[in-house]
Amino acid sequence: MTGSLVVVGTGPGNADLMTPATSAVLAKATDLVGYGPYLDRIPTIRADQCRHASDNRVELDRARQALSLAASGRQVVVVSGGDPGVFAMASAVFEAVEAGEPAWRELDIRVEPGVTAMLAAAAEVGAPLGGDFCAISLSDNLKAWTTVERRLKAAAEADFVIALYNPASKARPHQLGRAFDLLRSIKAAETPVLFVRAAGTVDSKIVTTTLAGADGTTADMRTLVIVGASTTRQVGRWIYTPRSEPGVRS
Amino acid sequence: MTGSLVVVGTGPGNADLMTPATSAVLAKATDLVGYGPYLDRIPTIRADQCRHASDNRVELDRARQALSLAASGRQVVVVSGGDPGVFAMASAVFEAVEAGEPAWRELDIRVEPGVTAMLAAAAEVGAPLGGDFCAISLSDNLKAWTTVERRLKAAAEADFVIALYNPASKARPHQLGRAFDLLRSIKAAETPVLFVRAAGTVDSKIVTTTLAGADGTTADMRTLVIVGASTTRQVGRWIYTPRSEPGVRS
Numbered sequence: 001m002t003g004s005l006v007v008v009g010t011g012p013g014n015a016d017l018m019t020p021a022t023s024a025v026l027a028k029a030t031d032l033v034g035y036g037p038y039l040d041r042i043p044t045i046r047a048d049q050c051r052h053a054s055d056n057r058v059e060l061d062r063a064r065q066a067l068s069l070a071a072s073g074r075q076v077v078v079v080s081g082g083d084p085g086v087f088a089m090a091s092a093v094f095e096a097v098e099a100g101e102p103a104w105r106e107l108d109i110r111v112e113p114g115v116t117a118m119l120a121a122a123a124e125v126g127a128p129l130g131g132d133f134c135a136i137s138l139s140d141n142l143k144a145w146t147t148v149e150r151r152l153k154a155a156a157e158a159d160f161v162i163a164l165y166n167p168a169s170k171a172r173p174h175q176l177g178r179a180f181d182l183l184r185s186i187k188a189a190e191t192p193v194l195f196v197r198a199a200g201t202v203d204s205k206i207v208t209t210t211l212a213g214a215d216g217t218t219a220d221m222r223t224l225v226i227v228g229a230s231t232t233r234q235v236g237r238w239i240y241t242p243r244s245e246p247g248v249r250s
Numbered sequence: 251m252t253g254s255l256v257v258v259g260t261g262p263g264n265a266d267l268m269t270p271a272t273s274a275v276l277a278k279a280t281d282l283v284g285y286g287p288y289l290d291r292i293p294t295i296r297a298d299q300c301r302h303a304s305d306n307r308v309e310l311d312r313a314r315q316a317l318s319l320a321a322s323g324r325q326v327v328v329v330s331g332g333d334p335g336v337f338a339m340a341s342a343v344f345e346a347v348e349a350g351e352p353a354w355r356e357l358d359i360r361v362e363p364g365v366t367a368m369l370a371a372a373a374e375v376g377a378p379l380g381g382d383f384c385a386i387s388l389s390d391n392l393k394a395w396t397t398v399e400r401r402l403k404a405a406a407e408a409d410f411v412i413a414l415y416n417p418a419s420k421a422r423p424h425q426l427g428r429a430f431d432l433l434r435s436i437k438a439a440e441t442p443v444l445f446v447r448a449a450g451t452v453d454s455k456i457v458t459t460t461l462a463g464a465d466g467t468t469a470d471m472r473t474l475v476i477v478g479a480s481t482t483r484q485v486g487r488w489i490y491t492p493r494s495e496p497g498v499r500s
Contacts, residue, residue, distance in 0.1 A: 007377075012363075016271035019365065024266065059493075083365075085372045087493070091380030094490035105486035111373040113262075113365050113450065115269065115333075122335045123361040127257075130341030131393075132401050134384030134410060142494035143381075151382055151408045158404035159397075160384060200363065236355035240344035243309075243337070244392035 003070035005107060006077050007093055009084040009114030010041045012200025017120065022112050025077055033066040034079030034089070042079065057141075059089060063096035067104050083116035087137045087165045118163040120200030121224040125208070126238030128194060128226050133161035133241075138168070138175045145175070152179055156186040161232060161241055164225040168216065176225065177216030183227060184211055192228040192239050199224055208239065253320035255357060256327050257343055259334040259364030260291045262450025267370065272362050275327055283316040284329030284339070292329065307391075309339060313346035317354050333366035337387045337415045368413040370450030371474040375458070376488030378444060378476050383411035383491075388418070388425045395425070402429055406436040411482060411491055414475040418466065426475065427466030433477060434461055442478040442489050449474055458489065 006025045011017035026032070027045050036053040052069075054062045063078070070076045080088035090111045097104045122129045134155045138148060155162050162183075167176045183191075189212035197205040197220070207218055211227065219225055232241040256275045261267035276282070277295050286303040302319075304312045313328070320326045330338035340361045347354045372379045384405045390398060405412050412433075417426045433441075439462035447455040447470070457468055461477065469475055482491040 011269070014271070016274065017269050017363065019261070019267050019269060021264070021266035083369045083373075085369060085377045085379050087380075090373075090377035091490055091493045094377055094380075094485050094488055095492050097488075098485040109486075109488070111377060113267065113369040113373040115363050115365060116369065119333045119335060119363040119366065123333075123340075123363040127335045127340035127344055127361060129335050130337075130344075132384065132386045134382065134405070136382045143498055144495060147409075147495060151410065154404040154408035154410075155384070158401045160401065160404075235344050235348040236359075238344055238347075238359070240341055242345050243341045245394060245397060248393055 003073045003107065004075050005066055005070040005093070006110045006112060007080065007084040007090045008077055008112040009080045009082045009088060010038055011115040012082060012117050012120035013041065013198065014200055014202065017115050017200050019112070019114060022114060025112055028075055029077040030075045031069050032077050032079055033062055033069070038079045038081050059092035060096055063089065063092045064100060066093065067096055067100060067107065070107050071101065071103060083114040084111055085113065086116040086135065115200065117165065117199055117224045118226065121194070121196035121226060124196055124199055124204060125194050125206055127240040128192070128228060128232055129161055129163070130241035130243055131161055131229055131231065133163060135163045135165060137165045138179060139166040139172065140175065149182060152182050153186065156183050159229045161229045162227040164227070167219040167223055167225045169221045174216070176219050180211065180214045180216055187211055188230065192232050192234065194226040194239060195219055195223050196226070197223045253323045253357065254325050255316055255320040255343065255359045256362060257330065257334040257340045258327055258362040259330045259332045259338060260288055261365040262332060262367050262370035263291065263448065264450055264452065267365050267450050269362070269364060272364060275362055278325055279327040280325045281319050282327050282329055283312055283319070288329045288331050309342035310346055313339065313342045314350060316343065317346055317350060317357065320357050321351065321353060333364040334361055335363065336366040336385065365450065367415065367449055367474045368476070371444070371446035371476060374446055374449055374454060375444050375456060377490040378442070378478060378482055379411055379413070380491035380493055381411055381479055381481065383413060385413045385415060387415045388429060389416040389422065390425065399432055402432050403436065406433050409479045411479045412477040414477070417469040417473055417475045419471045424466070426469050430461065430464045430466055437461055438480065442482050442484065444476040444489060445469055445473050446476070447473045
């Protein structure tokens, strides 16, 4: 039997934000590989399905395990949260392919898109990503902090809306405060800042503030932070970024 | 009866990339408002559902119509493609709220997230959005071209992966060529460039090239363009951006 590997994302958490395409892929799998809490979001579909749960921060080991299983003929699904291509497992799988067995390059590998956290977070508050925007992971586990700072500075100076993934963790409590300090040196004090914890789940919690008032300790691993552009503003109880620049109308 | 307005996205096109949450919202609507081709993606759910199809580029008129219907007590769904918060209808609705009747600010308005085009496009080729990335609309209908250029330059200099929405249309055939010229002055000639047309549909078509070889006339309204970062590369038949910078490993 020919094996296969599909990398999927569960979406932000609620089952009704996982695509039917991903549900269909999960239903056909013989093996599910992923970080334990993400696997726990998947209901048991078949009794003969093997689950291979692993800890956080062992992405390459998990990718290699999945590739080995696929090479042995299994129908493997690697389970990420959100969208698997955004700060998640898809890249880790291709890194493992690149560094691994030559035969892995011939495997049937596919990626299924999903709803990534910033889209769910944005939807909960209105439409803050309504203009040009960027997504930056604040983790310096895999890149230099100077790279993070360079990208924050460029994004602020060019007036992108900025979505911050992985804003803080127990091992990295101070990065977000440093990021806010840098952004305060470039952007207006009244720029809206949104902390959306557990977006797209029943536990979702929103904190709306300004860049002047933003406190890095408000965020944890499950928080997505959005820093507005110069045009981002409040209307009623929503925050949104208009599609147009001031003075430009089609 | 109290009216409501929900802004949803159909995802990139295939029905199995629309979330169950969005399907549930559509099933409850009394009125569907949207650009004709997006409404055509929604199967008839109930005979008593009114469809209000409009042309492209009348987003504010459409938003006002939807808000009026909701204010009159209807259960209105505004239908976008992709994710409604990314270069789509959610911002137009809040713009219309801001400029419209004071009572509209009290309406029950919600946004449902969806799979935006760049995620579907990325999944089709591998994981090109695996690092920090930004999304820029190349349309200068609603912002100055100098703003587009400033953001392209900032994104290139800070080595973001760049997703280009609305890269070209009949009315704007030359913007993408100008964008490539600008990017070529900053980024390496061998940077991968991906043209993904009709991503996430059965008609999907992928062109993989380099920045040196990228031709602006390859794209049309249905194309999503991804320009890699310095680390974006090919492995096997996939294109991906590794999570880490060269020399940095956790």
